[in-house]
Amino acid sequence: MSLPRTSDVLVVGGGIIGLVTAWRAAQRGLATALVDPEPGGGAAQVAAGMLAAVTELHYGEQTLLGLNLASARRYPDFAAELTELTGHDLGYRRCGTLAVALDADDRAHLRELHALQRASGLESEWLSGRECRRLEPMLAPGVRGGLRVDGDHQIDPRRLAGALVAACERAGVVFHRAWAERLTVERERAAGCVLRDGTVLGAGQVVLAAGSLSGQLAGVPDDVLPPVRPVKGQVLRLTVPKRYAPFLSRTVRAVVRGSQVYLVPRLSGELVIGATTEELGWDTTVTAGGVYELLRDAHELVPGITELPLTETRAGLRPGSPDNAPLLGPTDLDGLLLATGHYRNGVLLTPVTGDAMAHALTTGELPEVARPFTPRRFRAAVLTEQPA
Ligand code: GLY
Numbered sequence: 295m296s297l298p299r300t301s302d303v304l305v306v307g308g309g310i311i312g313l314v315t316a317w318r319a320a321q322r323g324l325a326t327a328l329v330d331p332e333p334g335g336g337a338a339q340v341a342a343g344m345l346a347a348v349t350e351l352h353y354g355e356q357t358l359l360g361l362n363l364a365s366a367r368r369y370p371d372f373a374a375e376l377t378e379l380t381g382h383d384l385g386y387r388r389c390g391t392l393a394v395a396l397d398a399d400d401r402a403h404l405r406e407l408h409a410l411q412r413a414s415g416l417e418s419e420w421l422s423g424r425e426c427r428r429l430e431p432m433l434a435p436g437v438r439g440g441l442r443v444d445g446d447h448q449i450d451p452r453r454l455a456g457a458l459v460a461a462c463e464r465a466g467v468v469f470h471r472a473w474a475e476r477l478t479v480e481r482e483r484a485a486g487c488v489l490r491d492g493t494v495l496g497a498g499q500v501v502l503a504a505g506s507l508s509g510q511l512a513g514v515p516d517d518v519l520p521p522v523r524p525v526k527g528q529v530l531r532l533t534v535p536k537r538y539a540p541f542l543s544r545t546v547r548a549v550v551r552g553s554q555v556y557l558v559p560r561l562s563g564e565l566v567i568g569a570t571t572e573e574l575g576w577d578t579t580v581t582a583g584g585v586y587e588l589l590r591d592a593h594e595l596v597p598g599i600t601e602l603p604l605t606e607t608r609a610g611l612r613p614g615s616p617d618n619a620p621l622l623g624p625t626d627l628d629g630l631l632l633a634t635g636h637y638r639n640g641v642l643l644t645p646v647t648g649d650a651m652a653h654a655l656t657t658g659e660l661p662e663v664a665r666p667f668t669p670r671r672f673r674a675a676v677l678t679e680q681p682a
Pocket of ligand 1: 350
């Protein structure tokens with residue numbers, strides 16, 4: 295084994311969550327290293343990049359809504375800072391979202407969502423089918439109504455990942471382009487990692503931010519191992535030729551026969567169609583059935599997609615957690631922190647995660663906005679506590 299190389303912070307995982315954590319930590323003056331064979335890869339290479347705090351609201355996720363909104367509010371400054379620092383265009387588009395219904399069941403579902411949004415104090419306007427088509431003329435004539443949400447935007451996650459790698463490099467983050475093999479624990483404290491190539495890295499604090507792989511790192515004691523699982527999403531990319539532009543002017547989404555489908559139009563001409571939600575373990579196969587269902591549902595919403603070149607099909611793994619919310623901050627093992635389990639909201643939650651993790655790394659505590667997301671909420675003792 296080579297001699298330990300020591301940093302204040304060692305981040306395991308170089309997806310957007312690991313990168314933003316490393317960047318913000320380095321900005322706070324912490325000597326920071328990051329381990330990943332391919333920094334900037336991971337689920338962000340597949341994700342559509344919707345910043346959809348309002349249109350992705352679900353019953354039972356009101357606490358998560360607070361964190362989602364806090365992150366959405368940070369996005370304009372976050373994107374401007376990253377672009378100014380790196381010169382990267384992030385494809386951040388404040389275009390709004392239209393959630394539409396195709397039949398009576400969809401419309402009932404959307405009415406429920408609208409009621410929940412309003413009860414949560416969110417801005418969302420009910421539109422008739424005709425009003426939806428006036429906004430987006432490519433929509434199918436059968437659209438029965440919709441919700442206009444001008445506050446749900448989008449960013450290009452691939453560009454975001456590239457910019458975060460550049461920002462980390464500028465901030466002096468040291469990249470180790472290798473797999474982490476095992477967490478090192480010394481005197482009941484996380485002390486670093488051993489890499490697959492045998493390199494030993496020492497660190498004052500270790501952040502486990504390996505997305506759906508976060509529960510797989512050897513050496514992490516069972517009682518602090520994050521309960522994350524991979525949730526497969528298949529996503530398609532089409533290209534809108536210039537002669538058809540503007541094909542759609544905002545994100546259009548719907549729940550069709552119980553499955554969500556969304557179309558995210560970029561200024562570059564890329565049109566992202568997503569996504570399946572499949573509990574299939576580590577499988578990232580793109581299947582004929584997955585592609586068929588996405589195209590079938592998207593075609594019902596926007597029939598004109600059949601004219602567009604299909605340029606990419608891909609599957610990624612969302613890091614799902616037991617309550618669909620992230621695990622952030624210190625664990626019961628001293629020196630080990632988590633930043634994982636972001637499930638459907640990793641891109642949206644990137645700014646607030648960076649801030650919360652930097653705060654936790656420098657003070658030992660989560661800021662108020664992130665406290666409900668402590669990994670300690672999954673401690674066995676907490677889970678078995680009975681109400682009096
Ligand atoms: N947030 C979109 C998805 O997870 O498919």
